[in-house]
Amino acid sequence: MAVLKVTFTKTNRDKLAQVLWVLNWVSVVTGVTLFSLGLFLKVEIVKRRELMSKEIVSVPNMLICVGLTACAINFLGGKICYDCVDTTKFLRWKLLMLPYIICTFFFTFCILVGALMCYSMRNDLEESLFLGLRDAMRYYKDTDMPGRCYIKRTMDMLQMQFQCCGNGGYRDWFHIQWISNRYLDMTDSEVVERLRSNVEGKYLIDGVPFSCCGLHSLRPCIQHQITNNSAHYNYDYRKEELNLNRRGCRQALLEHYTQIMQSIGLIVLIIWLFEVSVLTGVRYLQTAMENVLRLGDPDSESDGWLLENSIADTARYNFNIIKNLGKCYQVDDDPNIDVPSSSLQAQENVPVKQIPVAR
Amino acid sequence: MLLSCYVFPHQSARVLELHLLSSPSFLHHGDTHVMDNTDIHCVPNTLMIVGLASMGINYFASRICQDALDPGRFPRWKTFLKPYFGCSVFFTTLMLISVILSYAMKGSLETSLKIGLKNGIRFYKDTDTPGRCFQKQTIDHLQMEFQCCGNNDYKDWFEVQWISNRYLDFSSKEVKDCIKSNVDGRYLVDGVPFSCCNPSSPRPCIQYKITNNTAHYNYDHQTEELNIFIRGCREALVNYYMGLMNTIGAVVLSVFLLQSSVLASVRLLQTSMEAVAGQENVEIETEGYLLEKGVKETFMEYVDPVLKLLLLNQVTPPEAKPEAGATGTTTTTS
Numbered sequence: 203m204a205v206l207k208v209t210f211t212k213t214n215r216d217k218l219a220q221v222l223w224v225l226n227w228v229s230v231v232t233g234v235t236l237f238s239l240g241l242f243l244k245v246e247i248v249k250r251r252e253l254m255s256k257e258i259v260s261v262p263n264m265l266i267c268v269g270l271t272a273c274a275i276n277f278l279g280g281k282i283c284y285d286c287v288d289t290t291k292f293l294r295w296k297l298l299m300l301p302y303i304i305c306t307f308f309f310t311f312c313i314l315v316g317a318l319m320c321y322s323m324r325n326d327l328e329e330s331l332f333l334g335l336r337d338a339m340r341y342y343k344d345t346d347m348p349g350r351c352y353i354k355r356t357m358d359m360l361q362m363q364f365q366c367c368g369n370g371g372y373r374d375w376f377h378i379q380w381i382s383n384r385y386l387d388m389t390d391s392e393v394v395e396r397l398r399s400n401v402e403g404k405y406l407i408d409g410v411p412f413s414c415c416g417l418h419s420l421r422p423c424i425q426h427q428i429t430n431n432s433a434h435y436n437y438d439y440r441k442e443e444l445n446l447n448r449r450g451c452r453q454a455l456l457e458h459y460t461q462i463m464q465s466i467g468l469i470v471l472i473i474w475l476f477e478v479s480v481l482t483g484v485r486y487l488q489t490a491m492e493n494v495l496r497l498g499d500p501d502s503e504s505d506g507w508l509l510e511n512s513i514a515d516t517a518r519y520n521f522n523i524i525k526n527l528g529k530c531y532q533v534d535d536d537p538n539i540d541v542p543s544s545s546l547q548a549q550e551n552v553p554v555k556q557i558p559v560a561r
Numbered sequence: 562m563l564l565s566c567y568v569f570p571h572q573s574a575r576v577l578e579l580h581l582l583s584s585p586s587f588l589h590h591g592d593t594h595v596m597d598n599t600d601i602h603c604v605p606n607t608l609m610i611v612g613l614a615s616m617g618i619n620y621f622a623s624r625i626c627q628d629a630l631d632p633g634r635f636p637r638w639k640t641f642l643k644p645y646f647g648c649s650v651f652f653t654t655l656m657l658i659s660v661i662l663s664y665a666m667k668g669s670l671e672t673s674l675k676i677g678l679k680n681g682i683r684f685y686k687d688t689d690t691p692g693r694c695f696q697k698q699t700i701d702h703l704q705m706e707f708q709c710c711g712n713n714d715y716k717d718w719f720e721v722q723w724i725s726n727r728y729l730d731f732s733s734k735e736v737k738d739c740i741k742s743n744v745d746g747r748y749l750v751d752g753v754p755f756s757c758c759n760p761s762s763p764r765p766c767i768q769y770k771i772t773n774n775t776a777h778y779n780y781d782h783q784t785e786e787l788n789i790f791i792r793g794c795r796e797a798l799v800n801y802y803m804g805l806m807n808t809i810g811a812v813v814l815s816v817f818l819l820q821s822s823v824l825a826s827v828r829l830l831q832t833s834m835e836a837v838a839g840q841e842n843v844e845i846e847t848e849g850y851l852l853e854k855g856v857k858e859t860f861m862e863y864v865d866p867v868l869k870l871l872l873l874n875q876v877t878p879p880e881a882k883p884e885a886g887a888t889g890t891t892t893t894t895s
Contacts, residue, residue, distance in 0.1 A: 345763035358760035362705055385764050387778035412758040412766040417701050420688040421728045423755040435730035 204507035210490045212501045218490075219286040222483045226280035229480055232473045233272030236313075239466050240265025246462060252356050253455070255333035261323050261463075264316045265470070272313070272477070275306055279484060289500045292491050299488045306481050313474040320467035327459055331452045335369045342411070343382040358413040364458065366451040367414035372428075374450075379404040380411060410446060419444040482508070595677040595703060595798070601670050604806075607659040608813065614652040615820060621645060622827050632843045635834050642831055647863050649824050656817045663806045670802060674795050678712045685754070686725040701756035709797035710757035710790040715771075717793075722747040723754060753789055762787040825851060 210218065244262035251257055282299065285291035338357050344350040361367055368374035386393050386405055397403055408429045415423035424445055427433040439445075490506035497504060509516045625642075628634045681700045687693040704710055711717035729736050729748055740746050751772045758766035767788055770776040782788075833849035852859050 351763075354763070355760045362760070381765050385778055390778075412755045412768065413760065415755040417698055420697070422724050425755070435728055435733075437728075 204505070204511070205509040205513060207505050207507045208486060209503055210486075210506050211503050215487070215490055215494070215504070216287050218483060218487050219283050222283040222286075222480065222487060223280055225476075225480050225483065226276045226283055229276035229477060230273050230280070232476060233269050233276060235269070236272055236316075236470065236473060237266055237269030239469065240267075240269055243462065243466060246459070250356075250360075250455070252353060253334045253338050253360065253451075254327075254330045255337065256326075256330045258323060258326060258330065261316075261319050264312075264319060265466070268309075268313055268316050271309060272473075275302075275309060276480075278302065279306070279480070283484065283487065286487055286491055289491070289494060292495075296492070296495070299484075303481065303485055303488060306477075306484070310474060310477045310481060313470060313477060317467050317470040317474060320463045320470065323463055324456070324460055328452070328456055331455055332369065335452055335455075339369060339374060339378055339380070342378075342380045345382065346384070358411060360451055360455075361411070361413035361447065364449075364451060364454040365417065365447045366449045366454040367410060367447040368450055369452050370450040371448070372410050372414055372446050375410045375414070376406060376408050379406060381405060381407070414446045416444045416447050421445070595681050595699065595794075596670075596673045601666050601673070604659060604663045604666060607655065607662070608809075611652055611656045611659060614648075615656070615816075618645075618649045618652065618820075619823065622823055625827060626830065629830050629834055632834070632837055636838055638831075639835075646824070646828065653817060653820050653824065656813060656820070660810045660813050660817070663810060667799070667803060667806075671795065671799050674798055675712065678794055682712060682717060682721050682723070685721070685723045688725065689727070701754060703794060703798075704754070704756040704790065707794060707797040707801065708759070708790050709792045709794035710753060711793055712795055713793040714791060715753050715757055715789055715793075718753045718757070719749060719751050722749055724748060724750070757789040759787050759790050762789075764788070 240262045243265065244259075247254070247258055247262065279302070282295050282302065285295060338353050341347075341350040341353045342357055343354070345354050383405070388394065393405065396407070397405055400406055407426065409426035410428065412423070412425055415425060424434055424437065424442075428446070429439055431438055485508055486506035488506075489508075489510075490504045493504035493506070494500060494502065511519070621641075625638055628638060678700075681696050681703075684690070684693040684696040685700055686697070688697050726748070731737065736748065739748055739750075743749055750769065752769035753771065755766070755768055758768060767777055767780065767785075771789070772782055774781055828851055829849035831849075832851075832853075833847045836847035836849075837843055837845070854862075
C-alpha cells in the first residue's frame with residue numbers, strides 16, 4: 203500500500219536522474235540567490251542602523267545560512283543524481299541517500315520558516331523605527347558630541363531621499379529642540395523669553411529643518427514660523443500642502459522595508475516550492491533504484507514511491523523506533539536474558555512456562 | 562579552427578556592451594531639461610547602433626567559424642564574405658570614432674549646460690507659467706543630487722530674482738525699498754533656495770542673508786564652508802559626465818581591440834580556407850593573409866562599386882546613348 207506509487211522503466215529512470223542532476227544545479231543557483239538576498243537585506247538594515255533602536259539580525263542571517271546550506275545540499279544532490287544513472291555507482295550512495303533525503307526535508311522546512319519570517323518582521327521593525335527615529339531627532343543638534351555627530355547628516359539625507367519629515371509627521375519637530383545652544387544668541391531677549399517660557403528650558407520653535415522642504419512646492423520653502431499665517435504673505439498653513447513633506451519618516455521607512463521584505467518573501471516561497479519538487483524527484487529516484495537492486499536486473503522496470511506503507515503505518519513505525527531508542531538499556535522484554543528477579547514486579551512479568559511433558 | 566571557440570563568448574560581451582551604452586542615453590533623458598542643445602545625443606546613439614551591429618557581426622562570425630571546421634560547408638559563405646568584411650570594418654571604425662567623439666564633445670557639453678542652467682535659474686520662480694513650471698523642481702532636485710549650487714557657484718542666485726512676485730508683500734516697506742534700489746525693478750536677495758543647503762553642516766542651514774554676518778549669531782560667511790554647497794552645478798555635471806565617458810571609453814576601446822582581433826582572425830581563416838577549396842587533400846598547409854593587394858587598392862576596390870552607383874545617377878541620359886551606339890558599332894566591325 204505504497205503512497206503515490208509510480209512505475210519506472212530503465213529509460214525513465216535515466217531521464218529522471220539526468221533531469222534531477224540539472225535541477226540540482228539550478229537549485230545551487232537559487233541557493234546563491236537566497237544568499238545574496240539575505241546579504242542585500244543585511245546591507246539595507248546596516249545602512250540605517252542609526253535610525254533603528256534594535257537592529258533586526260534574525261531574518262537576514264537566516265536567509266544567508268539557508269542560502270549557503272542550499273548550495274551545499276544541492277551540490278551533493280547533483281553528484282548523487284549524476285551517479286544514479288549507473289547502478290554500480292549508485293551502490294556508493296545507497297546508505298547515504300535516506301539520511302540525505304530526511305535532512306533535505308527538514309531543510310526545506312527551514313526555507314519555509316525563512317519565507318514566513320520575512321512577512322512577520324513588520325511589527326518588530328515598526329517599534330524599532332519609532333524608538334530609533336525619536337532618538338535620532340533628539341540628537342539632531344548634537345553635532346559636536348562624538349558618536350552623535352553624524353546623526354544630523356543621516357536624518358537630513360533620510361528626509362530628502364524619502365521625502366518625509368519627522369517621526370509621524372512634521373509636528374514632531376515642534377516638540378524637540380533641534381537648534382543647538384551654540385548657535386543661539388543668549389543675549390537676545392526673544393531667545394531668553396522663549397527659553398524661560400518652556401518648562402524644561404528648551405528652545406522650541408514652530409519650525410523644521412531644511413530637509414523637510416517639499417520638492418514639488420510652487421513657492422520658496424517656508425520652514426520657520428510655519429503655523430503663523432501672518433508671518434508670510436499669501437500663506438495659509440492649513441491649505442498649503444506641498445510646502446513641506448507630509449509623510450512621516452517612520453511610515454516611509456516601514457513601507458520601503460516592507461516592500462523589500464515582500465519581494466524577498468515571494469522569491470523565497472517560489473524557491474521553496476522548487477526545492478520541494480526536487481526533493482520529491484530525488485525520493486522517487488532513490489526508491490526506484492533501491493527496488494532495481496532488490497530485483498537484481500538493472501534493466502527491468504521498478505516501482506518508485508514516496509512512502510512504502512501508508513502515512514499512518516510509517517508514522518507508527520517511526521514513532522516506535524523513537525520510543526525504543528529511549529528503552530535501549532531496559533531488558534524486560536527480552537526473554538533470552540536471565541534477569542535476577544529481585545523485585546516482585548519482575549517476577550510477575552516473567553511468565554512461568556510449563557514445559558509440556560510427553561506422556 | 563580553434564577560432565570558433567574564441568568567438569562564442571564574444572556574444573555575451575556584446576549584450577553587456579549594449580546595456581552599458583544605453584545608460585548614458587537614459588541619464589541624458591532626465592537631465593535634458595538643463596541642456597540647451599542635444600547634439601551630445603549622437604555619442605550614445607552611435608554607440609547603441611554600433612553595439613547592435615556588432616551583435617550581428619559576431620553572430621555571423623561564429624557561424625562562419627563553425628562552418629570552417631567542415632571544408633565542404635565553407636564555400637557557401639563565399640559571396641557573403643566580401644560585403645560582410647566591408648560592413649564589419651566600417652562599424653568597427655565607427656566604434657573608435659565614437660570614443661574620440663565623446664571626448665571631443667566635452668566643450669559642446671559644457672556650453673550647452675551653461676546655457677541650460679542659466680535658463681533654469683532664471684525661470685526658477687515661474688512655477689505658474691506653462692512650459693516652465695517644472696524648472697523649480699528640476700533645479701532643486703539637481704542641486705540636492707549633485708550637491709551643487711547655482712551655475713558657476715552660489716553667487717549666481719544673488720543676481721536673479723528667484724522669489725516670485727506672487728509671494729512678495731508689496732505693501733511692506735522692506736520689499737518696496739529692495740525693488741526701488743534695483744535698476745530693473747527686480748527683488749534680489751543675498752539668499753539661496755533650500756536645495757543649496759549642505760546636510761553635512763553642523764548648524765541649521767542659513768539660506769537667507771548669507772553675506773550679512775550680524776544677522777546670525779556666531780557666523781562668518783567667509784569661514785563657513787559647510788553651510789551651503791560651494792561647487793557650481795555646471796562643474797559638477799561636467800565632472801559627472803566626463804567620469805562616465807572615461808569608464809565607457811575604456812570599455813569601448815577594449816571591445817574595439819577584441820572586435821578587431823576577431824575580424825582579423827576570421828579574415829585569416831577565410832583566406833586560408835579559400836586556398837583549400839577545390840583541393841583533394843584537405844589537410845595540406847595553406848597560407849592566410851589579411852589583404853591580397855595593398856591597402857589603397859583594396860580600399861578602391863570597395864569604394865568603386867559605391868562610386869559607380871552614385872556616378873550612374875549623375876550621368877545624363879542623352880550622353881549615354883551615343884556612347885552605347887559607338888560601342889555597338891565597334892562590336893559589329895570586330
